[in-house]
Amino acid sequence: MRIGVDIDGVVADSYPAWLQELNRHYGKQITVLEDYEMHLVFDVPFDDMNNFFVENVEYLLSMPKPIQGAKESIEKLIQEGHDIVYITARRPEEEEITRDWLKKHGIPHETVLFSGFNSKVELVRQWQMQAFVEDHSVNARGIAQIGVPVFLLTTSYNKGEVLPENVARCADWPCILKGLLQLAKLGPM
Ligand SMILES: [Mg+2]
Structure with missing residues (x-):
């Protein structure tokens, strides 16, 4: 997946x-x-x-620290044969610093896509992603709308948002990992 x-x-x-x-x-x-x-x-x-x-x-x-459980969960997903593609709203000029940060924290990465101020939805479609992990409810809704299930990490700025049914809320990475592994077991959507 x-x-x-x-x-x-x-x-x-x-x-x-x-x-x-x-x-x-x-x-x-x-x-x-x-x-x-x-x-x-x-x-x-x-x-x-x-x-x-x-x-x-x-x-x-x-300066930011990694979110707890992210590294281990991503490692596990790769071990299970999944393909991880990062999509960030950072600008393309910030690629080097972003890759350096991932490297410094030992977070596995190959493809990192920079949407800047453009929508992530088009990239999700182009890259034929089968699931997405996000924290911004606007992106989550847009991605869910094209039929891609989203796992939304609950934060102070999204906790009040009402979400479509193919957006699953998670309080932490163990919950996201469990959800992704379950989704993978169900086969192609
Ligand atoms: Mg974000």
């Missing part, structure tokens, strides 16, 4: 780390990200926050 895997919020524990840096930068003390769109949480223009990310990209993309 070819499994698509997002990076930020799924493999890299980026948001808590970024929240801390954004609090420092904007002089705020926000403790919980209740919206995926961080500029809304901080009440600043999108471009302003985007500039902060562009100017500090090396630091911000290299």
Whole structure:
């Protein structure tokens, strides 16, 4: 089975780390990200926050820790013969730093696709993915809509979202791994 895997919020524990840096930068003390769109949480223009990310990209993309269980689960899936393809909304310019981070943390990776500000849905279709792991409810919905089952890691910014039936919520990677292995057993969808 070819499994698509997002990076930020799924493999890299980026948001808590970024929240801390954004609090420092904007002089705020926000403790919980209740919206995926961080500029809304901080009440600043999108471009302003985007500039902060562009100017500090090396630091911000290299500092997050991996999400617990991601590495082991991905290793297990590869062992079981599955093909892991990462799709991130990071920009293509950030490929080297992203690969360096995966390498530094020993997370197996070959194909990493960079959608930037474009939708991930087209890449999921082109690469004929059979399942996807995501944390952003908008992406999860879009991918589910083309008939690809999605495992959504529950976070502070997606916990209130109502989801279609082929999006399964998981609190952690052991749950995602179990769901993916079960799905693989059912055969081609
Ligand atoms: Mg993400």
